[in-house]
Amino acid sequence: MTDEPVLEVRELRKEYRVRTSRAEAVPAAGSALLGHAVTRRERAGVLVAVDDVSFSVSPGQSLAVVGESGSGKTTVARMVVGLERPTSGTIMVSGRERSWRHVSSRERRRRAREVQIVFQDPYSSLDPRMSVRASLDESLRLHFDWTRERRDERVAELLDQVGLDRRQANSLPKALSGGQRQRVAIARALASEPRVLICDEAVASLDVSIQAQILNLLSDIRDATGVSYLFISHDLAVVRQVSDAVLVMRRGRVIEAGPTASVLSEPSDAYTKQLLAAIPRPGWKPTLSGS
Amino acid sequence: MATLEAPLVATPAPRPRRRPDWVVLSTGTVIALLVLMAVFAPLLAPDNPDYANILATNQGPSAAHLLGTDSFGRDLLSRLIYGVRLSLLGPALIILIATLVGTVLAILSAWYGGWFDRVVSRVADILFAFPGLIFAMLAVAMFGPGLVAPVVALSISYTPYLMRVIRAEALRQRNLPYVAACYVGGLSVRTICTRHILRNVMPLLVVQAALSFGYALVDLAAVSYLGLGVQPPTPEWGVMVSTGQSAILAGHPQESLLAGLMIVITVVAFNLLGDRLASRQKGTVRA
Ligand SMILES: Nc1ncnc2c1ncn2[C@@H]1O[C@H](COP(=O)(O)OP(=O)(O)OP(=O)(O)O)[C@@H](O)[C@H]1O
Ligand SMILES: [Mg+2]
Numbered sequence: 001m002t003d004e005p006v007l008e009v010r011e012l013r014k015e016y017r018v019r020t021s022r023a024e025a026v027p028a029a030g031s032a033l034l035g036h037a038v039t040r041r042e043r044a045g046v047l048v049a050v051d052d053v054s055f056s057v058s059p060g061q062s063l064a065v066v067g068e069s070g071s072g073k074t075t076v077a078r079m080v081v082g083l084e085r086p087t088s089g090t091i092m093v094s095g096r097e098r099s100w101r102h103v104s105s106r107e108r109r110r111r112a113r114e115v116q117i118v119f120q121d122p123y124s125s126l127d128p129r130m131s132v133r134a135s136l137d138e139s140l141r142l143h144f145d146w147t148r149e150r151r152d153e154r155v156a157e158l159l160d161q162v163g164l165d166r167r168q169a170n171s172l173p174k175a176l177s178g179g180q181r182q183r184v185a186i187a188r189a190l191a192s193e194p195r196v197l198i199c200d201e202a203v204a205s206l207d208v209s210i211q212a213q214i215l216n217l218l219s220d221i222r223d224a225t226g227v228s229y230l231f232i233s234h235d236l237a238v239v240r241q242v243s244d245a246v247l248v249m250r251r252g253r254v255i256e257a258g259p260t261a262s263v264l265s266e267p268s269d270a271y272t273k274q275l276l277a278a279i280p281r282p283g284w285k286p287t288l289s290g291s
Numbered sequence: 292m293a294t295l296e297a298p299l300v301a302t303p304a305p306r307p308r309r310r311p312d313w314v315v316l317s318t319g320t321v322i323a324l325l326v327l328m329a330v331f332a333p334l335l336a337p338d339n340p341d342y343a344n345i346l347a348t349n350q351g352p353s354a355a356h357l358l359g360t361d362s363f364g365r366d367l368l369s370r371l372i373y374g375v376r377l378s379l380l381g382p383a384l385i386i387l388i389a390t391l392v393g394t395v396l397a398i399l400s401a402w403y404g405g406w407f408d409r410v411v412s413r414v415a416d417i418l419f420a421f422p423g424l425i426f427a428m429l430a431v432a433m434f435g436p437g438l439v440a441p442v443v444a445l446s447i448s449y450t451p452y453l454m455r456v457i458r459a460e461a462l463r464q465r466n467l468p469y470v471a472a473c474y475v476g477g478l479s480v481r482t483i484c485t486r487h488i489l490r491n492v493m494p495l496l497v498v499q500a501a502l503s504f505g506y507a508l509v510d511l512a513a514v515s516y517l518g519l520g521v522q523p524p525t526p527e528w529g530v531m532v533s534t535g536q537s538a539i540l541a542g543h544p545q546e547s548l549l550a551g552l553m554i555v556i557t558v559v560a561f562n563l564l565g566d567r568l569a570s571r572q573k574g575t576v577r578a
Pocket of ligand 2: 073074075200201
């Protein structure tokens with residue numbers, strides 16, 4: 001029974017209605033890298049952002065979802081946390097299906113204790129008018145019936161856990177660096193003690209040394225709490241570091257899945273090979289013209 | 292040794308002192324004084340504003356009447372001081388009602404979107420096309436002159452403007468990831484809208500309220516001037532501008548002039564304050 005997946009997604013699909021034929025004009029920065037346009041317009045006016053995606057995450061496991069920009073990674077995450085309604089398919093968390101009909105706020109509160117998310121942009125994912133302590137305390141008050149002292153203790157504990165100085169508890173986000181803000185976002189997500197933490201490009205906007213710190217932090221947190229990760233990234237170097245299994249997405253579909261080591265060392269799909277080829281390897285040096 | 296140790300002693304860093312903002316300070320002072328004048332009018336006014344002395348009409352400044360008297364021989368200073376009350380109460384009510392209703396509609400529209408948002412926006416568009424003054428005149432025609440009819444009419448005509456400005460900002464906030472994080476965190480919609488979205492819209496709301504206050508005051512004074520609002524002999528600046536007119540030709544412009552001056556000072560104070568707060572908000576990095 002312990003191996004029952006905490007998160008199981010089956011045949012998930014998301015269609016967006018789009019106006020006119022501009023659906024083809026979506027490819028963003030990332031796809032230029034691979035040198036082809038993303039055309040996913042199946043029917044006129046409908047864009048299939050996620051198409052028949054299935055996967056499962058066991059307790060304590062870390063599953064990475066990789067793929068170029070626009071491949072549907074964020075859309076999957078948003079559907080799992082209930083920010084977006086799937087067109088079809090099922091999402092099971094702790095063996096319970098998440099329905100989209102009449103989600104009461106009580107039910108939403110319960111779901112908040114199952115899955116949490118950390119977004120990419122640390123600058124806009126914290127309320128600019130709320131101190132670190134107030135953010136964390138808000139969540140604790142909502143989810144637990146604790147005294148003030150107990151909550152204060154827990155805030156301190158969470159700050160320690162994400163490597164923030166307790167003196168920063170009273171800071172507003174604007175007084176914190178990007179890396180520190182992302183730590184606050186992680187602490188806030190952990191406050192409700194979720195079983196699954198989704199990180200949507202959570203380190204993509206940080207510089208490399210800070211990225212490494214946050215990745216280490218996430219792996220420490222997993223050891224300490226047994227939380228599972230759904231780790232969304234377009235950076236295979238990052239994925240190699242944090243995940244047990246990988247799911248490669250392209251144009252809304254899963255094109256390859258398996259244990260991280262085998263997918264990254266012997267990719268069976270040409271697209272995965274292309275993605276891998278795009279990672280700068282240790283021996284790689286940027287060539288500067290003229291010097 | 293001592294010289295070596297000295298620099299190691301941690302001196303508390305001088306707190307970065309904000310330079311005083313003279314515009315905010317001075318306009319704030321003017322507004323505060325006006326409010327105090329309204330509250331303490333009976334203590335401040337040297338005379339009964341309604342006491343007419345037929346033997347001392349249209350007098351210039353004197354020891355007995357610091358600003359002179361009007362065409363009924365009433366003390367102008369006292370009338371100006373008592374006049375603050377209604378002159379500020381009217382616009383204050385308008386702005387209060389319009390921001391309250393406008394903010395609630397704006398945040399609900401931004402949150403729920405869909406048909407609710409479309410209906411609210413269309414109604415706002417229609418009302419917006421209607422000049423407030425004409426609206427007020429219609430209301431007076433229907434309900435009679437006084438303070439209530441023009442205040443209600445102008446509240447209705449100020450609501451769409453405030454609603455639109457606040458909705459745009461509320462929508463921007465609603466689409467920021469921190470609101471998504473609140474939602475995923477399990478907070479109720481009401482908590483997200485009040486504790487998070489409203490709080491972040493608040494600075495804009497204050498600026499817009501201050502700016503609109505000046506306009507509302509002018510509109511209401513115009514209604515009074517036209518004889519459709521508060522009626523003479525009630526001391527109110529718009530009314531005073533109007534009743535003082537007849538004396539202008541006789542060479543006694545002080546009533547209209549002083550009442551007009553009070554209107555200008557008040558409106559300029561509110562507008563400068565609003566503008567300054569607005570530019571300060573733009574100056575600070577929104578993060
Ligand atoms: N609200 C929406 N309306 C219409 N189309 C959308 C919407 N949200 C996403 N899409 C489209 O769905 C596709 C998948 O987007 P998604 O954000 O999931 O990609 P992603 O893999 O997260 O990309 P990135 O790496 O750039 O974050 C894109 O083509 C995008 O334009
Ligand atoms: Mg994304």
